[in-house]
Amino acid sequence: MRKARLYSLLLVWLPFAMNSKIIHVGKSYPAKTFKQGLGLTRNGDTLIVHEGIYKEGNIIVDKSIAVIGRNYPVLDGQKKYEVVSIKANNVLFKGFKVQHSGFGTLEDPGAIKVYDRRNVTICDNILEDNFFGIYIQYGKRCIVKNNTINAYGIEEQQIGNGIHCWKSDSLQIIGNKVSGHRDGIYFEFVTNSTILKNRSEKNIRYGLHFMFSNNDAYISNVFKNNGAGVAVMFSNHVKMYSNVFEENWGDAAYGLMLKEISDGDINGNKFIRNTTGIYMEGTNRIIIEKNILEANGWGMKIQASCMDNEIKSNNFLGNTFDISTNGDLVLNTFNGNYWDKYEGYDLNKNNIGDIPYRPLSLFSVIVENNPPAMLLFRSFMVTLLDKSEKMIPSLTPDNFIDNSPLMHSLHL
Numbered sequence: 001m002r003k004a005r006l007y008s009l010l011l012v013w014l015p016f017a018m019n020s021k022i023i024h025v026g027k028s029y030p031a032k033t034f035k036q037g038l039g040l041t042r043n044g045d046t047l048i049v050h051e052g053i054y055k056e057g058n059i060i061v062d063k064s065i066a067v068i069g070r071n072y073p074v075l076d077g078q079k080k081y082e083v084v085s086i087k088a089n090n091v092l093f094k095g096f097k098v099q100h101s102g103f104g105t106l107e108d109p110g111a112i113k114v115y116d117r118r119n120v121t122i123c124d125n126i127l128e129d130n131f132f133g134i135y136i137q138y139g140k141r142c143i144v145k146n147n148t149i150n151a152y153g154i155e156e157q158q159i160g161n162g163i164h165c166w167k168s169d170s171l172q173i174i175g176n177k178v179s180g181h182r183d184g185i186y187f188e189f190v191t192n193s194t195i196l197k198n199r200s201e202k203n204i205r206y207g208l209h210f211m212f213s214n215n216d217a218y219i220s221n222v223f224k225n226n227g228a229g230v231a232v233m234f235s236n237h238v239k240m241y242s243n244v245f246e247e248n249w250g251d252a253a254y255g256l257m258l259k260e261i262s263d264g265d266i267n268g269n270k271f272i273r274n275t276t277g278i279y280m281e282g283t284n285r286i287i288i289e290k291n292i293l294e295a296n297g298w299g300m301k302i303q304a305s306c307m308d309n310e311i312k313s314n315n316f317l318g319n320t321f322d323i324s325t326n327g328d329l330v331l332n333t334f335n336g337n338y339w340d341k342y343e344g345y346d347l348n349k350n351n352i353g354d355i356p357y358r359p360l361s362l363f364s365v366i367v368e369n370n371p372p373a374m375l376l377f378r379s380f381m382v383t384l385l386d387k388s389e390k391m392i393p394s395l396t397p398d399n400f401i402d403n404s405p406l407m408h409s410l411h412l
Helices: 002-017 034-040 362-369 371-376 380-391
Strands: 022-025 046-049 059-061 066-069 074-076 084-086 091-094 097-099 110-115 120-123 126-128 132-137 143-145 148-150 163-169 172-174 177-179 185-191 194-196 199-201 206-211 217-219 222-224 229-233 239-241 244-246 254-259 265-267 270-272 276-281 287-289 292-294 298-302 310-312 315-317 321-324 333-335
Touching: 022 034, 034 046, 034 059, 084 091, 097 110, 110 120, 199 206, 206 222, 244 254, 254 270
Parallel strands: 022 046, 046 066, 059 084, 066 091, 074 097, 084 110, 091 120, 097 126, 110 132, 120 143, 126 148, 132 163, 143 172, 148 177, 163 185, 172 194, 177 199, 185 206, 194 217, 199 222, 206 229, 217 239, 222 244, 229 254, 239 265, 244 270, 254 276, 265 287, 270 292, 276 298, 287 310, 292 315, 298 321, 310 333
Antiparallel strands: none
16 A cells, blocks of 8 residues: 555656746735636646635646645635536645535536546645545545535535536545535446545435445544444455544444445444444345444344355444344344343353353344334333243244353453
8 A cells, every 4th residue: 555655646746846846826926816827837846825815716726737826715606606616637735725616416616626637636625614535436546534524514416515526536535624515535347446544424324425436445533423434335355454443323323334246355444323334235145243332223234135244353342233124034143242231151261151151132133123112122021021032942043142252341
C-alpha cells in the first residue's frame, strides 16, 4: 500500500518539478479572479489562490497543475453551479473552502467533480452545504485525503453523497470527515481501492455504501449515528478491518449489512449500540473473526440464505439477542467465541467450556416471526421457555451451536 501511495504522489508531483511557474490570484496580484489565474497557467504550473470569496460560477481545471489555497479562500457556487470540475490528469487541489453548489438529480452537481481522469489528489479542503461533496467518475489512482465534508440534508432525495465514486479503480479515501449527506461514502463499480481512517457520521442513510465493488478494503474507520449504518451489497473480496460501527439505530438500521456478498474478511471491528450489529443475507464464505459485538439489540442476524461462513473468536457482550435467524437449516459454523450468556463450566481449566453453547434463544426465533412478541421480553414465561429450550432443544436448529465456547472474553 505504501509503495502504491508513493507511486501515485510521484505521478502527481513529477510534472510540477520541471519548467514550472507559480501564479498568484488575489486582490494584491495582477490576476484578480480564479479564472484569470487559470488562464495564465500551463501544464506543470502552480496556481496559488489567496484569501477571499470567489463567486465565478463553474470553475474548470483542464490543465495538469497544482491549485493551492492560502488561508482557505472560498469558492461559492451560489446554489446554481457545480463549483469545481477537474478535467485533466495529474491535478492537485488543496486548501479551499467550497460551498453552496447547485442542486440537480440528473447532472449530480457538487463541490468538486473529477471527470474520467487519473492521478488527481484532492486534500485538506472544507466542503460546506453542497449537493454532492466530492464526485469521482471513471477515475484511476486518485486520492481524497483529509477533507471535511458537511451538509445539512433532511431527506435523502434532496441531498447527494459526501464522497461518491463510480466506475473507478485504485482510489485512496483517507482521513476524511463526512456528515449530513445521503451516504457518507459511496462506491459503485469501484475496484482495488482503500477507505482508511475516515469518520462518517450523522448521514441520512448509510455511513458507507458499497455496490458491485470488488477487491476493496476499508480499515480503521468510524461509522456512527447514521440512518441505516453501513451496507456492503453485491460485492466480492471485501476486507473490513478495525472499524467502529456505533449507535446506528432505527427500524432498518444495522452496524453492518451484508447482502449478496462472498469471500470477505471481517476482522478486529467493534459493533457497539446498534439495532443489529451484523445483518447477513445471501452471504457466503465470510470469515468473521476477533470482533466485539456489544450492547446491540441483535448481535447478529443470519438469514437462512447464508452459508459457509465462519464466526470465530468474537466477543458477544450485553446484546439483547446474540444471534437470530429466520430458517431451520444452518450452514455456518461457530467456534471459540465468548458469549456472556453462557452458563457452562470448565473442569479442566483450559478456558473452553465443557458443554456446547446454543446462542440462538427460542424467544429470538419467536420475535423474528412475530415482532409484537417483544412486549413479553424479560417476562418470567420467556425466561422459562429459553431455559427449557437450551436443556432440551426442540424448535431451534440442532446445529446452531458453538462447540468450544470460551469462559473468558478475548482481549481484542
